[in-house]
Amino acid sequence: MPQHRIIIDTDPGIDDALTFLLALAAPAEIDLIALTTVGGNCTLEQATRNALDVLALAQASHIPVAVGCALPLMRPLLTAAETHGSTGLGNAVLPASPVPPIAEHAVDLLIREILAAPGAVTVVAIGPLTNLALAIRKAPRIVQAVKQVIMMGGALRVDGNVTPLAEFNVYVDPHAAHIVLHSGMPITLLPWDITRAILLTQQDVETLLQVAGPIPRFVADTTRPYIAFHAAYFNFAGCSVNDPAALALAFMPDLATLESVYVDVEYTSALTMGKTVADFAHTTGHAPNVQAVVGFDTPRFMAMLLERFAWLARRVVEQGG
Ligand code: BDR
Ligand code: CA
Secondary structure, eight states, X not given: OOSEEEEEEEOOOHHHHHHHXXXXXXXXXXXXXXXXXXXXXXXXXXXXXXXXXXXXXXXXXXXXXXXXXXXXXXXXXXXXXXXXXXXXXXXXXXXXXSOOOBSSOHHHHHHHHHHXXXXXXEEEEOSOSHHHHHHHXXXXXHXXXXXXXXXXXXXXXSOOSSSSSOOHHHHHOHHHHHXXXXXXXXXXXXXXXXXXXXXXXXXXXXXXXXXXXXXXXXXXHHHHHHHHHHHHHHOOXXXXXXXXXXXXXXXXXXXEEEEEEOEEEOOSOTTTTTOXXXXXXXXXXXXXXXXXXXXXXXXXXXXXXXXXHHHHXXXXXXXXX
16 A cells, blocks of 8 residues: 555646656555646646646546646736746647546645545645645644645745746745745745756656657657756756655655754745745744755655656556557
């Protein structure tokens, strides 16, 4: 039996899609309960279609997809077509899934699943935090019932990736991030400080392409413009695989070095909107509210990721994909 019951709250998004593939490539470790979608990298409608289509490609349409919030709590939606392409999945064009999303709203699914198995469900939050914030407001008991939240977001000691100070997931809905960070939930925070250096290279993609089938082709098509974007915008030698690294912490926690720290979010100043302020120096006197990832074993993670992708690619072919 897989040990880790996981809900992925997501705005797919290229690296979000790679996260679903990693979850499906870890059947011994992960019981993927559902994907819950949110507007972010692309619109909610597109994000939901992408989630369904990627699951279908990986022959995993039995995993429910619940539709969540289209817009942030207070601010207009900012999408990221320059990073993820106009569809959210780079150059990939996928067959449409025959399966629709489930009728239950993402916020209600989060609440129901967390309360149904107290202490068992991990939420891997890899998009703006709108759904999780509303779930906390609607059913505060989930704070005690959730096993943990693994959140990809924030820029603690480095420049942001969407403004000089802010990271995308927090910037898009800073009010929601504020609610989640101050909720009392056990949170592991994987910030851009760490993920920007976790790079999937074109060489990695070429190696994966030696395995036949739709999964390697999808990874190649979806990451091609993402790799080009990271080269042009950040001068990186590959694309940052932020979100899969967050999922990996659910079943390989020893990849990370953690530090307990108090983190707050700016949501009033136009100039510094979405900045995550981390009190590493203990100047505020506030108790820590997250376990921040301050170190990460990137070589071990990348080897694992590529091995799992190759395994999934073979399995999908064997199953007639
Ligand atoms: C985060 O923003 C999104 O563009 C990515 O999918 C990731 O979740 C990185 O800042
Ligand atoms: Ca994401």
